[in-house]
Amino acid sequence: MRYLVLAVLVFVLFVVQAPVVKALGWGAASVDLALLAVLYLAATSPAFGGFVTSVVLGLIADSFTPGGVLGMYMEVAGVVFLVGRGLADRLQILRPVPLMVIVLVCMVTKTLLVFLLSIVFDRDFTQYAAVFVNALPHVLTTTILAPVFVALFQWTDRRVRGRRPAGTLLR
Amino acid sequence: MLDWLVRHRFGVAVGVLLTAPLLLMYFHGRRGEGVTFAERLTVTLAGASQALANAVVDFGGGLFRDYALLVGVHEENERLVRENERLLGEAVQAKRLAVEVQTLREALGFRERRKDLRLWSGRVIGRELTPYYRVARVSVEVEGDGEVRPGMAVLTHAGLVGRVVRGVGGYADVMLLTDGRSRVAGEVLGRGVLGMAVGTGRTDEYRVRFQVSISETPLEEGAVVVTSGHDRVFPRGIEIGYVTNAANRRQVGPFVEYDLAPAVNPAIVEFVFVADGGATVSPRGGGRGSVGGP
Numbered sequence A: 001m002r003y004l005v006l007a008v009l010v011f012v013l014f015v016v017q018a019p020v021v022k023a024l025g026w027g028a029a030s031v032d033l034a035l036l037a038v039l040y041l042a043a044t045s046p047a048f049g050g051f052v053t054s055v056v057l058g059l060i061a062d063s064f065t066p067g068g069v070l071g072m073y074m075e076v077a078g079v080v081f082l083v084g085r086g087l088a089d090r091l092q093i094l095r096p097v098p099l100m101v102i103v104l105v106c107m108v109t110k111t112l113l114v115f116l117l118s119i120v121f122d123r124d125f126t127q128y129a130a131v132f133v134n135a136l137p138h139v140l141t142t143t144i145l146a147p148v149f150v151a152l153f154q155w156t157d158r159r160v161r162g163r164r165p166a167g168t169l170l171r
Numbered sequence B: 001m002l003d004w005l006v007r008h009r010f011g012v013a014v015g016v017l018l019t020a021p022l023l024l025m026y027f028h029g030r031r032g033e034g035v036t037f038a039e040r041l042t043v044t045l046a047g048a049s050q051a052l053a054n055a056v057v058d059f060g061g062g063l064f065r066d067y068a069l070l071v072g073v074h075e076e077n078e079r080l081v082r083e084n085e086r087l088l089g090e091a092v093q094a095k096r097l098a099v100e101v102q103t104l105r106e107a108l109g110f111r112e113r114r115k116d117l118r119l120w121s122g123r124v125i126g127r128e129l130t131p132y133y134r135v136a137r138v139s140v141e142v143e144g145d146g147e148v149r150p151g152m153a154v155l156t157h158a159g160l161v162g163r164v165v166r167g168v169g170g171y172a173d174v175m176l177l178t179d180g181r182s183r184v185a186g187e188v189l190g191r192g193v194l195g196m197a198v199g200t201g202r203t204d205e206y207r208v209r210f211q212v213s214i215s216e217t218p219l220e221e222g223a224v225v226v227t228s229g230h231d232r233v234f235p236r237g238i239e240i241g242y243v244t245n246a247a248n249r250r251q252v253g254p255f256v257e258y259d260l261a262p263a264v265n266p267a268i269v270e271f272v273f274v275a276d277g278g279a280t281v282s283p284r285g286g287g288r289g290s291v292g293g294p
Helices: A002-024 A033-044 A047-063 A072-088 A096-121 A128-161 B002-007 B009-028 B037-068 B073-113
Strands: B119-129 B135-142 B153-155 B160-168 B171-176 B183-188 B194-199 B208-213 B224-227 B239-244 B250-252 B255-262 B271-275
Touching (some): A002 A047, A002 A128, A002 B037, A033 A072, A033 A096, A047 A072, A047 B037, A072 B009, A096 A128, A096 B009, B002 B009, B009 B037, B073 B271, B135 B271, B208 B239
Antiparallel strands (some): B119 B135, B153 B160, B153 B271, B183 B224, B194 B208, B250 B255
């Protein structure tokens, strides 16, 4: 149930994000909601359910990526989940500062993965520099706002499960 | 088999769910081969929901912007009203200056063209009105050190205004062409038809009669009449006016009369030239010049 709620929440946030960003005039400074949700799942969920949900979140991200190749963010989400899960075993990754550091590292990793997968699978891919240039405000915004959105996920999770997940941000 | 799958479900899931996207990317990466069902489904779902969100956010944003976010609007409105008034004033001033510049440019051009004339610049400083709000007479102030004498021609770049009837120092009263006492020797431009432009003296319109010999061929509508210089008062070639309603010509004794519309509207004239045709202008306080008259 919590996986479904989290997926719906990410979907709603994706839906709302574009018009809100446009209304506020922030341009390219959007948040990578799927990556934050995947990291949250990696830190708070069992391996199997978390991984499957992460791939579903990647599919949602693919849906909201105009002109993208379907499956790219599913792949990225799966890889990020595995990386996040490995880090979550060693770090309290839901604390604000470690979270921001890990989000920054994962965003950079994700950008490189998108670049590599685009080269391999997207036959029309020619905007090599644009991937990195456009990613810069996206990476910074996601890193800075990561604690806020993870707190939102925790709050939603508490509502669904009736208890706090381990390693809560708002301890 | 099922037990193995259950025991290794995470590994199986990782294998399957990391391979499936690669296959999806492989098939969907080939552009130009149509849209697949999966693409159509995801794009339709995301697009429809995003369109709905756009509509809601736009509506909410519009409400907030148009009804809630009105802090400082009153002050802003007052500031804009003041700025609007200032800009309107500046626009009027700019328009007035443009007209003035155009007038002066044309006057300068006239002065360059008519180097044969001795011209003194002047400015209209007063207008006497008829009961019908027509200008009956104007007063001008001549710039520089010229002394104005009766009989001197007053004109603009557009044409003849009248003649000086009284001059005191640099100031002069000017009798207009339309005055009942005004007589100006004229000729039809390009036709060589000579005649006399006579003021009608009407107080309700600017109108001049042009008398020509009965033996002349009829003039056409719009024929331009200029000074001929035969009266030795007005220099030759200054436009007096143009024929209006040529069909309405009248025989008066041995002459035929046409109605002329003056070339210069005395109500709007600001800058004038004072010229000596038969009359002369002498430096103020200097020697006297002869004054000619009709």
